[in-house]
Amino acid sequence: MKFNWRHIPLAVISVFALFPMFLLFMNAFKKKSEISKNPLGLPKHWSFDNFSKAWEQGNYDVAYLNTLIITCLTVLFVCIVCGLAAYGMTFLKTPGSGWFLGYLFVSMSMPLGFIPIFFMSIKLNLINTHMGVIIPSVGGAFAFNVFLLRAFMLGIPKDLLEAAKVDGSSTFKTFLAIILPLAKPAFIVVAIFTTLGSWNEIFLSNAILQADTMKTVSVAYLNFTSKYGTNWGLMAAGGVMTVIPMVVLFLTMTKKFVHGLQEGGVKF
Template sequence: MKKKRFDWRHIPLLIAVAVSIGPLILLFSNALKPRNEFQKNPFGLPSRIEFSNLLEAWQKGEYGQAFLNSTIVGVSTIIIICISAGLAAYALSKLNFKGSNAIMGFLLFVLSIPMGLFLVPLFFIWKNLGLMDSLFGLILIYSAIFLPFNIFLLRSFFVAIPNELIDSAKVDGCSELQVIYRIILPLASPAFLTVVLLVGLWTWNEFFFANAFLQSEELKTVATKYLVFTGRFTADWTMLSAAGVITILPITVIFLFLQRQFIEGIAEGSVKG
């Protein structure tokens, strides 16, 4: 039995893994390190584990309410986008109507515009509508921002679904909504799972609009709560690291859990297709 020799082509992959995982290892190490140890050796492993840092960061940042706010915003945005993007993608992929190409071009144009350009007009519009400093106002902004991309994503999947299935369902008496519910939704479940993963990750990590449109502390999301641990001239790096772990750990675990289901769904969908 021959021994496998080390392939030099693996070196770039090892470097990429080190660059990706290295900062996470350093973040977790500093989060669990005593404060006096961080000043002496910020890049070394802790001599003892201090789980109290995570508890202190949780209490100082009031992460319980922040987690609830981020969950409400994320789940609401996911529901709105799955329904709106699903209906729009079905219409643009399966219904031949006049102006569909113009709509696709408009969505592509919107995707090319930096979202920061909408901040000032949105601020005045939301202020006049009374939507400032409210989770509902932030949900509407997120839904509008993330909708065009997800329409393209779902449409690209819907196009691959044979039209014969839809035609046969209509012959059996199904309406358009029944076709979506009974035919499109089961076949496109991997695509909708991808939308859930992407939108959930985006809303959890989004900082720019959340920081601009939410002023009340009780309405702050997880991403904006990170500012609690930063000062104008000084920063508690141990607490910053602990807060970073608290911020990324839940969404990372959920993402890894759903990613496995996503891969299985892709395999099942390819067999059914």
């Protein structure tokens, strides 16, 4: 393997990005006294006590369940709504689709108003409900994901849809039988983006999900640090349990993620 000078900046950036994760992981196995003496080194005595204590005190069993429910439903709704919208704007000749596409483009640069969302959640009795977080998350991710899916669908030959129409296939059946399988890489990218955003979302969840039985992992960790902020070992263990599912997702889905971006990045 030949040495390439262009790898040096990438190596420096990688070390800079991974070093906090390294400290978090190492300190999770240390006792409180050892962290204060040796915060940057390897543990002298590896201990798993921090994880069991953090799991119990942070109520992570309930937090994981709530996060899985919110994340799975958000990914499902985003794929359905954004997929159908992208399909309609790509293949169906609907009046005003061009103006709507321009509106979506402008809306991507506009900040999502938290105060209106919070008061609407109160009016609709969505406080302390999963849907109180799911609905704004789906709406906030709508424009970007529609553009991403539409960019991929522009590369699908329209002759396939014409052939399906001649065979008597309905519009929705054509979407399920032809568009959905061919656009699978793009939907995988959308699902990964949505999963990362939903799992790491903390600001809206902290405001909407106020009951202890409704906390997500991010909110549980935020409250955990405020309650047990002096014990850095528990904080590190809680941080590891919060981020490890997304690390596993990234490592297992990297190839499909890059492939989907390459396939869908040809046209916009």
